[in-house]
Amino acid sequence: MKKLFAYVAVFGIMSFGSVAMAQDESAAAPAAEQTEAAAAPAAEEVTTETEAAAAATEEEPSLHQVIKEKFVEGGVEWMLPVLACMVFGLAICIERIIYLTAANTNTKKLLSKVEAAFEQGGVEAAKDVCRNTRGPVASIFYQGLDRYAEGPDMVEKAVSSYGSVQMGRMESGLSWISLFIAIAPSLGFMGTVVGMIQAFDSIQQLGDMSPVALAGGIKVALLTTIFGLIAAVSLQLFYNYIVAKIDSIVNKMEDASISLMDIILKYQAKH
Numbered sequence: 001m002k003k004l005f006a007y008v009a010v011f012g013i014m015s016f017g018s019v020a021m022a023q024d025e026s027a028a029a030p031a032a033e034q035t036e037a038a039a040a041p042a043a044e045e046v047t048t049e050t051e052a053a054a055a056a057t058e059e060e061p062s063l064h065q066v067i068k069e070k071f072v073e074g075g076v077e078w079m080l081p082v083l084a085c086m087v088f089g090l091a092i093c094i095e096r097i098i099y100l101t102a103a104n105t106n107t108k109k110l111l112s113k114v115e116a117a118f119e120q121g122g123v124e125a126a127k128d129v130c131r132n133t134r135g136p137v138a139s140i141f142y143q144g145l146d147r148y149a150e151g152p153d154m155v156e157k158a159v160s161s162y163g164s165v166q167m168g169r170m171e172s173g174l175s176w177i178s179l180f181i182a183i184a185p186s187l188g189f190m191g192t193v194v195g196m197i198q199a200f201d202s203i204q205q206l207g208d209m210s211p212v213a214l215a216g217g218i219k220v221a222l223l224t225t226i227f228g229l230i231a232a233v234s235l236q237l238f239y240n241y242i243v244a245k246i247d248s249i250v251n252k253m254e255d256a257s258i259s260l261m262d263i264i265l266k267y268q269a270k271h
Helices: 002-039 048-057 063-073 076-103 107-131 136-146 152-170 174-206 211-270
Strands: none
Touching: 076 152, 076 174, 076 211, 107 136, 107 211, 136 152, 136 211, 152 211, 174 211
């Protein structure tokens, strides 16, 4: 988990650095254009064929450059919190997916091993099988078998109680993902509202309803909204996937716990 957040921090620093470079480039662009305009000959004529060749060889900006430009246009003071929500939300999502993938156990195979261990070495052999198996299902089995001497009722209570503990561990971090899903679009809307207010303030100062000024202000304001929605939608997809994975593991845990009780009762009936 610590290594994952370290990677995320490095990624965030690189992203912020690229944003700062993009700001410098955007600030230096007007000066460069003025210099080139002053240096170019006033009466230079370009033929149609040359224009066509230049247009054909001109490279379009990459997606990464477009995103950086739009990020800067939207206002770094509003875009950075949205980016932080997305980065840290994705970090938690990736950590949860890795944890749940490792927690997914082949319950049928585990039950077969436990039943065979019961037949060969009794309760202690079954506990050894659970102890050497990774995953929440094996941990629940071990807690139940540890109460075997106290009777089936105590085994069932132990399995139920420790199952709730394991479920809480699997759901750890989901509240943070939900928080980032709610905050990201809210920050985007807040940036949009502030941008609209600034646009109308500039119109009021000019004393004229300039369509160009109004359209430019609205465009910049709406960029924060779209970035906030992109962050929220991305995190929502991961959130739903994680919840579905948790539900699947919980269903397997419940089915396996019932099968474990059947194995215990069958073993007790024989002995």
